Amino acid sequence: MRLVFDGRIVLPRMTGAGRYVVEVARRLPALDGGLDLVVLLHPSVRGTDVPTMLSQAGAKVEYVDLRVASLRHWAFIPRVLARLKPSLYHYPFLDMPFTRFPSVSTVYDLNPILDRAYFAGPAAVAKRAMARWIIGSTLRRSRAVFAISDATRHLIEQHYPRSAGKVLTTLLGVDSRAWSGLAVPGPAPTDPGEWAGRAYYLYVGVDRPHKNLVRLVGAFARFRAAHRWAPGSGPYLWLAGVGQGTRELEAQVSACHLATDVRRSGVLAEGLLSGVYRGAVAFTYVSTSEGFGLPILEAFAAEVPVIAAAASSLPEVGGDAAIYADPWSEVDIAETLGRVWGDEQLRRGLIERGGHRVRTLSWDDTAKATLKAYYDVLGNPGPTLPG
Numbered sequence: 472m473r474l475v476f477d478g479r480i481v482l483p484r485m486t487g488a489g490r491y492v493v494e495v496a497r498r499l500p501a502l503d504g505g506l507d508l509v510v511l512l513h514p515s516v517r518g519t520d521v522p523t524m525l526s527q528a529g530a531k532v533e534y535v536d537l538r539v540a541s542l543r544h545w546a547f548i549p550r551v552l553a554r555l556k557p558s559l560y561h562y563p564f565l566d567m568p569f570t571r572f573p574s575v576s577t578v579y580d581l582n583p584i585l586d587r588a589y590f591a592g593p594a595a596v597a598k599r600a601m602a603r604w605i606i607g608s609t610l611r612r613s614r615a616v617f618a619i620s621d622a623t624r625h626l627i628e629q630h631y632p633r634s635a636g637k638v639l640t641t642l643l644g645v646d647s648r649a650w651s652g653l654a655v656p657g658p659a660p661t662d663p664g665e666w667a668g669r670a671y672y673l674y675v676g677v678d679r680p681h682k683n684l685v686r687l688v689g690a691f692a693r694f695r696a697a698h699r700w701a702p703g704s705g706p707y708l709w710l711a712g713v714g715q716g717t718r719e720l721e722a723q724v725s726a727c728h729l730a731t732d733v734r735r736s737g738v739l740a741e742g743l744l745s746g747v748y749r750g751a752v753a754f755t756y757v758s759t760s761e762g763f764g765l766p767i768l769e770a771f772a773a774e775v776p777v778i779a780a781a782a783s784s785l786p787e788v789g790g791d792a793a794i795y796a797d798p799w800s801e802v803d804i805a806e807t808l809g810r811v812w813g814d815e816q817l818r819r820g821l822i823e824r825g826g827h828r829v830r831t832l833s834w835d836d837t838a839k840a841t842l843k844a845y846y847d848v849l850g851n852p853g854p855t856l857p858g
Contacts, residue, residue, distance in 0.1 A: 670706040672752055794821060
């Protein structure tokens with residue numbers, strides 16, 4: 472079978488969606504010796520280790536200078552596929568180009584149509600309507616649709632009932648060694664003077680409305696006020712990956728007088744990030760909506776207590792290994808921050824359960840389920856898979 476896996480969603484900055492593509496694609500050749508795997512990448516990733524990882528795993532890499540979600544990619548990707556002649560095309564995004572080859576897709580979430588803040592400006596309603604049509608077209612033309620959680624699958628089937636029967640829950644995974652103390656250590660994280668020696672709560676990700684960072688900052692202010700820490704003392708909140716954040720986030724930090732107690736930074740290299748995870752009092756992830764919530768598994772693997780939102784897919788991913796808060800309530804989030812801060816036994820229990828949880832969710836299992844679905848949609852039994 473010749474599989475073309477469209478990895479143009481992989482960026483120099485590794486997102487959750489990008490990690491999914493890389494981790495699954497690099498495992499497929501070892502599972503199927505007869506698989507001819509071609510991974511499409513954007514030229515912007517040439518300087519990263521992604522092409523080498525894929526090539527060493529047995530995949531062929533082809534660079535295509537077309538961005539996903541663009542008019543040019545709708546026009547030219549069919550020509551690329553006509554040249555490569557795949558048995559199956561896997562497009563892991565919402566706007567699959569029209570092609571005559573059998574295709575499957577991956578849906579992470581339905582935020583473009585469900586999150587009112589996803590599109591802004593006077594054209595927001597039109598953009599949302601167009602997104603609804605594009606997603607529906609992708610689902611209709613896909614022989615199978617991979618949803619990364621049951622929560623996402625239920626939303627797809629609710630909003631696109633005709634897709635029922637072709638949507639498969641395929642949970643994401645984690646490479647536990649990469650995030651644990653067993654990993655080869657990178658350079659030690661450096662703390663500027665104002666942050667040195669202080670405990671911290673950690674968030675890793677981007678600043679988008681559904682990430683709920685404005686409310687998290689408000690809750691952190693309440694938590695600090697309850698303990699009466701002076702500015703610049705006590706624990707701080709580290710928002711890694713957000714840069715300076717949106718105007719709304721900046722305004723909240725200022726309004727809460729947390730300039731010395733909320734640390735905002737850009738994307739951290741993975742060699743640093745694993746150590747940053749491990750040094751945290753707790754990892755905080757109180758999104759109002761998530762397709763999966765991959766950083767939760769990374770935090771489990773790094774042996775860090777996790778505070779998550781009791782919403783969307785997060786309880787499905789975290790199971791009994793996280794402590795949950797109402798993402799719409801600053802008071803509840805603040806009280807949960809306080810519970811973790813003041814209860815060492817609770818922290819130890821969460822760490823232990825997190826270690827058990829990551830052993831049940833692996834990229835190997837994700838890749839096996841994905842490969843089986845490929846052959847199922849082609850009516851081929853495929854190879855016998857281990858385990």
